[in-house]
Amino acid sequence: MRLVTRASDEWPPQLDHLGRAAPAGLYVRGERTVAELAASPSVAIVGARRCSRAALAFTRTLTAELAARGVAVISGLALGIDAAAHEGALACDGRTIAVLGCGIDRLYPRTNDDLAHRVIAEGAVISEWGPGVEPAPWRFPVRNRLVAALADATVVIEASRRSGALITADHALALGRDVYAVPGSPWSELGQGTLKLLRAGAIPIGSAADVLDELGLQITVQTTAAPPTGDAGTVWTALRERPRSRQALAVLPGLTAPRAAAAVTELELAGLIVLEQDGTLVALEPTVSGVGYTRRDQGV
């Protein structure tokens, strides 16, 4: 652990844009220098703690693909989207920084202990608060200004109307940085936050290619892997239309309950569908990057 001040070589200059709101110093855990880890291009990834599993899978794929192309991933080490963002970046040995909302020695929440240590080993965990400072509800919004200030742009993935992710987006706008939002369903509570941002002029994004494009980086779109065929194809196509329950798949024309069940397993193991908490299955796009599908936190 070390303290980095404005005078230090390690100080990320983009924090100075905060003006009087800039922190006096940063406590840092991790070998690599903060300035290098946070250097452009970089994105902040924020979103709901209680998000859908499809959003988790999306976040991992997105950050893995961004990290693989040299984009730094900044987030807050919270449950849900934050954790998935760090995981995706680590899966591709990319740059990632976790900004804590508590003292530098507290790795909150405890659930993410393993993840935090991996971020320390390969990236950095930073905080403006010294050892012993307890996590408190008011610290998290304050911390969010650092997340926004460190990144070139802020990506919001699934946020409810009153999500803390919107505070980060506000900070980004105040700093004159871009805000990207992933469109969600207008009927889902988790789609309301991003809908609000999009109406206010945020840039809609749906893939890593979109983010790279907006950041002005060269896009090398790799063709996606072949879609599944046979029973798996029938199931996957039906799920791309809309999410369905396993029961609904069992009555698809041309399928039987056992064959639909077998197809679901094959698709799940191939990372082409994901099972949500409410029991519905959601189709994912096939990718060739082959990263980010192991979901450690779900025990699946």
Add this chain to the structure above:
Amino acid sequence: MLALAHSQALVGIDGHPVEVEADVTTATHASFTIVGLPDQGVREARERVRSGIIAASFRFPYERVTVNLAPGSLRKLGARHDLAIAVALLAATGQLPKHRVERVLLLGELALDGRVRPVPGALLAAETARRGGIETVICARASAREAALVPQIAAIGVDHLLDAALWLRGELVLDAAEPAESAHEDEGLELADVRGQPLGRRALELAAVGGHSLLLVGPPGVGKTMLARRLVPLLPDLDGPRALAVTRIHSAAGLLQAGAGISLRPPFRAPHHGASAAALTGGGVGPQPGEVTLAHGGVLFLDELSEFTRPALEALRQPLEDGEVTIARVTGRARFPAAVQLVAATNPCPCGGLGGCRCTTERLERYRARLSGPLVDRIDLVVRVDPPDPEVLTHDRPETTAIVRERVLAARAHQVLRAQTCDNGRLELGQLELHGIAEDARRLVEQAASARSISARGQVRLLRLARSAADLDGAGAIERTHVAEALSLHPRGDGL
């Protein structure tokens, strides 16, 4: 004068012969004493026997009356010895011929007006009689057909003490009861009534083929109980020894319907979630068999699994593993059979989850931790039962119980053909490999095991389930698609 009659005592689900000795001697003070470890119920027999004898217009001896129930080491419970005590007294006072009284076993409770009331365990009483070389059982008419189930036993059903007495004197002719008929059908539980749950029905089918334990996860009111009750009609008839064992247990517990024969159909027991450990596994004086024993040979359904107390679920662990219950008491150990198929149902989360879940992450985790406790690692199959959406209801074409049952029986026939002696749900890895596992099926097991961290034991459970899917397909070896289907029903860490 001294006289002897035969009766029978129940200890748990075993019958023991009891000799009722009556001694009537002249004394200055009249008395009526029952000795031989009687409980309160047996002591109260004095009042019922006295009134019954008088109501049957016999003479009650106002002398020194002593009744001894032997052996003295065995605790005698309840009113089942009333009839034997009354008849022994009548023989001791010369009102009935002793040599005829000594050749029958008597079982029944007396009403104050002398009527004979049925008591549980007539079948076991008849077996006790046969073991002791007695060929005739006299009992209440309602239980005579049950007693007649034992071969070479003449069961005489009587309505009144007077009937029994006149028959013993040879003054009344009574026909021995016909053995009760067995029921082959379970009534009114039609699988096709469960519309909109194709996976639930398929899971039942698989469970019926292999005797796998099943967990139904879903919000209240979507038909979890309805599904669970429809497992029994899919199961085959019990084989001879198993049927007799089940009948014996139900006879001892007084659960046999009057006139019901040997229980060929597997029982279904659904104890309430407030049930104590003793109520589930057995206990109390006797000790009495618990729900897990009453479900022997059939299905034990635990609705609202998460509401059962931890000690109650812990207590079920050993019986589910061993197929029998051992109860240690001061007076000795009792062993009851308890080979059951477990079906459990639970809500997906504490709030019930209907119309979107509102539980916090912490609460959800606590709930799942509790669920993953003692019993869930005994579960082979998990199926999610949600309110069916209209699309499923429209397209669902449920098959009838008869059709599915036929498929189950055909699948079970494959097991018999390969000389398998246990259910698929109890096969060991070696046996599973012997029956064949295709190479790509094996690879899928390995892939899934590492992706979902399935333990070695979990993999065996998975293969057992895949074996049942293969049997339904009529396939020799387990193929990849069977493993894939089994995986979709395999329990996951998060209770889904």
